[in-house]
Amino acid sequence: MPLFSRRTAPVDDAPPMPRLVEIGEPERDWIDAHVALVADAGADPDDLAQLSALYERWSAGWRRINPPERDDPVIQVNALGTAFGEYVARRTGLSWRLAEHVDGLDLALYQPRGQVLLRPITIVDEHWRAEEGSGAFLVDAAERLTHVRRLAHGDGGGRRR
Template identity: 80%
Template sequence: MPLFSRRTAPTDAPPMPRLVEIGQPERDWIDAHIALVAGAGADPDDLDQVRALYERWSSGWRRINPPERDDPAIMVSALGTAFGDHVARRTALSWRLAEHAHGVELALYQPRGQVLVHPIGLVDERWRAEETSGVFLVETAERLTRARRLTHGDGGATRRR
């Protein structure tokens, strides 16, 4: 399924979640997870380094005997958050809390185009599918950035938090 589509959403598509601005606790959580990525030696501003960290962490985790593996949630959250914040600083997408029937999660949202991205969910989905390459992070960020440039007609200047 393509990331973007001009076709109308199917009638069985889940409803848009309730979106709420993030507050300081969420910003602190985001910053702490980005610090985990930086502490592991990857520059959060360099998506190729975040991609390499995904590959290193996921391959290391998979080498462990399944009953002995720790829950990968911290790694997945750190990688997804670093990816999401990278995209948010370069596009019109901004962090929101997405409240839906299954709970609350961090998401990126742009109201003008009704674009909603779940960065942590994206990483989690690939991790669970045992995707060994983190190239999807770079490719997705590039597609989101290109779409923003096409929509806004600007050069894609980097925004600051």
């Protein structure tokens, strides 16, 4: 599954764009509560290196447990994915939406101008379930999204300082 979708032309094998709805106060509260879980665990949600290190610490602890005895990591995955999404949202033109698709309903980040759709919780979940130990994918994803944002805003991808 690609990191994010950019829909400029229909692709026969691509899933359809989900129906997107603005988030309300309950979703905003849910986002804030999950970002607070990350902060309570000692990671600054505005520091990508700390988010990556927290992913590595939490997933390593989970992997050390015998698989039949492991708890469902949904709380950690949701907290990390939401904090990562909030990190991205604060630095790009992407904003939170509820995305209704064939698999159900989830939180996503969306930018209408480039039709960029990102499901940050799903990204974390896929890496976690694959038992990937490194949180480097968070840094890579943020760099790629920042590049997409620069292209969408027409500055050619050059860095601003």
